[in-house]
Amino acid sequence: MDIKAKGFVSAETVARLAGVSRSAVSRTFTDGASVSEATRKKVLEAADALGYHVNHLARGLSHDRSNIIGIIVSEIPTPYQARMLDEMTRQLQVIGKVGMVINTTGDQESVANALRQTLNFRADGVIVLSGTPDASLIASCVANGQRVILINRSDHIEGPANLAVENAETAREAYHLLRRAGCQRLAVVSSTAGTPSLTARDSAFVAAAQEDGLSVPIIRAGPTGYAAGAEAARQLYGRSGGPDGVFGVTDLLALGFMDAARHAFGLRVPQDVSIVGFDDIEQAGWESYALTTFRQPVEEMVEHIMQLLSQAGPDEWAHTVPPIKPIPIWRKSVLPRPGAA
Known part of the structure; x- marks a missing residue:
């Protein structure tokens, strides 16, 4: 006869089958707890027969700890976000946490609703990858x-x-990289998303150009993605005097721009236009693109996050985490012109 129960098996059911107390079952499945070998053997045999699994959520909540970490994110299909989520969820498992991914549109209301969900589920922590939640709601979480x-x-x-x-400093470095390549007519391909990181990049690039007396347009043709990059190229090259140097504030924007420049307008990269990206997604290294870019060190970022989550409490945090510097990755989309300084 199959003695496994339908639904979740309780510790009380295991205790009855094993002929022991409920607390003996709890001690058997608690690391370091005192229980005799005979009792442990009976409990494990009963648990195996019933298909019992410890309810870590209930156990954690009894100690004001759920081991759930909320991850608030938008634009999950984009390569950078997908890579970040992959690395983060795997590392959370290593430190004994469970990632609860909440997919948002990135706007303030959507992110606020996601934060409230993390409170409803008594999440131990929340990582906000997308959006700019209201300060009062963050204070409520804390x-x-x-x-x-x-x-x-x-x-x-x-x-x-x-x-x-270091978004701003890296964008300034991208500007000087293009200038050293001899580029005279520059443009920034950005996004309508308006996130703090993207805004920091495009504004810093423009500021660096203004210091040299140059006026640089920022093209925001749509959401952060390949299609918006391609549309930016159509807007810039649909009139005379198109750029010979472009900074895409993400690789995906830069790749869309590159394809449209080459296939819709017959431009050569880098002979006619040099292009620099930001992120170093997998596609940037494909031979058909060979995009010069700045790599966000995802592994290092996630390592910092895991260290913060592993600390005993927010009071122990070093709230000012030093900014992480992206790494320049040199490929073939930028080529110095003859006579360039």
Whole structure:
């Protein structure tokens, strides 16, 4: 006869079958707890027969700990976000946490609803990959004992940790890279998303150009993606005097721009136009693109996040995490012109 119960098997059911107390079952499945070998053997045999699994959620909540980490994210299909999620969820499992991914549209209301869900599920922490949640809602999360980690949030909010990359300095480096390649007519391909990280990149690039007395247009042709990059190329080359140097604030925008420039307008990369990206997604290294870009060190960023989550409490956090510097990756989409300084 199959004695396995339908639905979840309780510890009480295991205790009855094993002929022991409920607390003996609990001690058997608690690391370091005292229980005799005879009792342990009976409990394990009963648990195996019933198909019993420890309810870690209930056990954690009894100690005000769920081991759930909320991950608030938008644009999941994009290569950078997918790579970040892959690395983050795997590393959460290593430290004994469960990632609860909440897919949002990135706007303030959507992110606010996602934060409330993490509170409803008593998440131990929440990582905000997308959007700019209201400071008062973040304060509510912190007051409820949640660790809140913001990724690339430009403004300072008391309570959460903010993990950022050096967006502005890297964008300025991209500007000087293109100028050293001899580019005279520059443009920035950005996005309508308006996130703090993207805004920091495009504004810093323009500011660096203004210091040299150059006027640089920012083209925001749509959401952060390949199609918006391609549309930016159509807008820029649909009139005379198109750019000979372009900074895409993400690789996906840069790749869309590159394809449209080559296939719709017959331009050569890098002979006619040099292109620099940001992120170093897998596709940037494909031979058909060979995009010069700046790599966001995802592994290093996730390692910082895991260290924060592994600490005992927010009071122990170093709230000012030093910005992480992206790494320049040189490929074939930028080529110095003859006579370039």
